Amino acid sequence: MVFRKLPGVSASGMGLRLSQKFVFLLFLSGLVTLCFGALFFLPDSVRLKRIFLSKTDTQPVTVGSGSENDAKEHLKRTEVPEAQFHGAAPTTCHVVQSKSSKLPRVLTQWTGEPPSLPVPSVPHVCPYNSFRLLYRHPIKARDWYVCPLFMLQMMKFAWDNYKRYAWGKNELRPLTRNGHIGNMFGGLKGATIIDSLDTLYIMGMTEEYNDAKEWVQTSLDLNSNGEASLFEVNIRYVGGLLSAYYLTGEEVRLIDKAMELGEKLLPAFNTPTGIPRGVINLGSWGWASAGSSILAEFGTLHLEFVHLSELSSNAIYKEKVMNIRKLLSKIEKPHGLYPNFLSPVSGNWVQHHVSIGGLGDSFYEYLIKSYLMSDKTDEEAKKMYYSALEAIEANLVQKSPGGLTYMAEWRGGILDHKMGHLACFSGGMIGIGADDGVPEKRQHYLDLAAEITHTCHESYTRSATKLGPEAFRFDGGAEATATRLSDRYYILRPEVIESYMYMWRLTHDPKYREWGWEAVEALEQHCRVDSGFSGIRDVYATTVGHDNMQQSFFLSETLKYLYLLFSDDDLLPLEDWVFNTEAHPLPIIRDSCLFL
Numbered sequence: 131m132v133f134r135k136l137p138g139v140s141a142s143g144m145g146l147r148l149s150q151k152f153v154f155l156l157f158l159s160g161l162v163t164l165c166f167g168a169l170f171f172l173p174d175s176v177r178l179k180r181i182f183l184s185k186t187d188t189q190p191v192t193v194g195s196g197s198e199n200d201a202k203e204h205l206k207r208t209e210v211p212e213a214q215f216h217g218a219a220p221t222t223c224h225v226v227q228s229k230s231s232k233l234p235r236v237l238t239q240w241t242g243e244p245p246s247l248p249v250p251s252v253p254h255v256c257p258y259n260s261f262r263l264l265y266r267h268p269i270k271a272r273d274w275y276v277c278p279l280f281m282l283q284m285m286k287f288a289w290d291n292y293k294r295y296a297w298g299k300n301e302l303r304p305l306t307r308n309g310h311i312g313n314m315f316g317g318l319k320g321a322t323i324i325d326s327l328d329t330l331y332i333m334g335m336t337e338e339y340n341d342a343k344e345w346v347q348t349s350l351d352l353n354s355n356g357e358a359s360l361f362e363v364n365i366r367y368v369g370g371l372l373s374a375y376y377l378t379g380e381e382v383r384l385i386d387k388a389m390e391l392g393e394k395l396l397p398a399f400n401t402p403t404g405i406p407r408g409v410i411n412l413g414s415w416g417w418a419s420a421g422s423s424i425l426a427e428f429g430t431l432h433l434e435f436v437h438l439s440e441l442s443s444n445a446i447y448k449e450k451v452m453n454i455r456k457l458l459s460k461i462e463k464p465h466g467l468y469p470n471f472l473s474p475v476s477g478n479w480v481q482h483h484v485s486i487g488g489l490g491d492s493f494y495e496y497l498i499k500s501y502l503m504s505d506k507t508d509e510e511a512k513k514m515y516y517s518a519l520e521a522i523e524a525n526l527v528q529k530s531p532g533g534l535t536y537m538a539e540w541r542g543g544i545l546d547h548k549m550g551h552l553a554c555f556s557g558g559m560i561g562i563g564a565d566d567g568v569p570e571k572r573q574h575y576l577d578l579a580a581e582i583t584h585t586c587h588e589s590y591t592r593s594a595t596k597l598g599p600e601a602f603r604f605d606g607g608a609e610a611t612a613t614r615l616s617d618r619y620y621i622l623r624p625e626v627i628e629s630y631m632y633m634w635r636l637t638h639d640p641k642y643r644e645w646g647w648e649a650v651e652a653l654e655q656h657c658r659v660d661s662g663f664s665g666i667r668d669v670y671a672t673t674v675g676h677d678n679m680q681q682s683f684f685l686s687e688t689l690k691y692l693y694l695l696f697s698d699d700d701l702l703p704l705e706d707w708v709f710n711t712e713a714h715p716l717p718i719i720r721d722s723c724l725f726l
């Protein structure tokens with residue numbers, strides 16, 4: 131190749147030698163890089179930065195699992211003023227009645243305009259820089275204040291997909307992008323909508339809350355004709371409607387539905403003992419199941435039924451659950467324990483299987499919560515709770531060789547060294563009850579609550595996905611791990627996170643937020659799919675298989691407890707509210723209007 135020499139220009143160009151030219155170019159390019167790079171380090175407010183960098187350049191490219199849709203969504207979003215991320219806790223809780231007032235007075239006070247929503251309706255995105263910092267180094271950063279906004283973004287993702295693909299159905303199937311009805315609710319529909327009402331409201335998602343409320347008003351049809359679980363309809367539908375009513379004061383629409391449904395459940399109690407059957411036919415106004423009733427089912431009606439009586443001034447609901455209480459308080463209990471099955475005909479225990487997990491769990495929860503919800507006046511509930519807890523400690527609480535405290539199951543005197551995910555709620559339960567037993571045992575109960583919560587956290591950390599299995603064992607060399615294939619699934623359950631939330635409120639030990647954040651990362655990584663969140667089939671698998679179900683309790687409980695874990699304590703303070711077993715907050719009754 132021949133280089134033609136240009137006139138007046140030396141071979142090395144501009145009169146410089148080749149080596150000088152190279153050094154000069156190197157200097158020039160370094161200077162340009164430095165100037166442009168400096169733009170990234172300037173504060174957002176500097177004008178130069180705003181001129182050179184468009185807004186989308188400062189937004190996140192991916193969040194969590196980083197699906198493409200997600201990235202596109204974020205690029206579309208507008209910037210939210212910094213102020214909204216500080217003290218993000220909504221102030222809904224301030225509508226709770228004053229300590230001295232009677233409930234009906236409060237209701238009168240709430241008629242008319244509902245209290246205004248606390249958070250502007252748009253903050254569905256975290257500020258990128260803080261979020262990135264937090265996401266990569268959650269423990270070091272301690273910028274927990276942005277976390278509730280992250281939960282809000284998860285809620286929005288779960289809700290939007292439900293709305294898009296399964297509106298009006300009970301749950302979303304996020305892989306096949308359709309709805310699921312199932313047979314738990316006897317033909318009732320919209321379980322996700324009812325379960326989400328209060329979460330949407332608490333998170334300040336006004337538009338979404340209004341859509342949900344509108345659906346309740348226009349489309350919630352209670353005239354269904356199928357067989358429903360009394361327990362599930364009570365905790366999700368009655369609990370969800372009551373809670374939304376108490377938070378918003380929107381009396382007419384929500385309360386009417388709750389009352390109507392409450393009435394439909396009453397025939398389940400028409401048994402020789404008054405212990406309700408587990409399944410009720412909503413159409414024929416009668417119970418449908420034969421056989422024994424389950425402790426966790428008939429023992430998990432008290433909170434909602436007491437509120438139904440308070441609101442309607444009709445004692446019948448309270449009478450029904452007090453009758454259950456009476457029978458349980460009198461009946462002979464093996465070693466002070468409550469077996470899981472009871473005959474509604476004879477009023478006798480059917481089997482001697484005792485569990486703090488499935489079949490037993492929320493019965494114990496409702497004892498202590500009944501006491502707390504009665505403004506600590508329901509002495510019988512308190513007494514039953516502490517005697518049950520003593521029996522549980524004496525017979526079921528165990529320490530593993532590795533030093534983990536767990537709750538075993540009891541089968542007629544023989545221990546089964548297994549703890550269910552469901553039993554992990556008990557850390558929080560023992561924690562909230564610690565203050566009300568004998569004062570000398572307060573610290574003991576707080577320690578026990580912390581130990582159980584620690585064990586449940588271990589069941590998460592010992593899996594590949596950092597999510598916990600449905601049941602984990604402490605025998606045959608196992609320590610907080612599932613040994614059976616059939617116990618390895620995770621269906622977006624809340625119990626472990628629920629205990630983190632209560633333990634955080636009680637101790638403010640930062641480890642509970644750190645553990646909560648680990649769960650968020652795991653949920654984002656393994657359960658977030660393109661169109662919602664899904665349960666997974668094996669928490670120990672490195673490549674997960676999804677179960678194609680976004681459970682309604684994920685929106686009602688898991689995301690709400692996470693949101694509360696990272697919010698200030700004055701958002702739904704435990705001194706004013708108790709959460710039903712589906713995480714629907716119900717106010718403490720300061721001064722009952724019922725004279726029973």
Ligand code: DMJ
Nearest residue numbers: 492623624625683711712
């Ligand atoms: C929820 O429906 C309730 O928390 C219930 O008490 C037990 N199981 C699910 C969530 O796991």
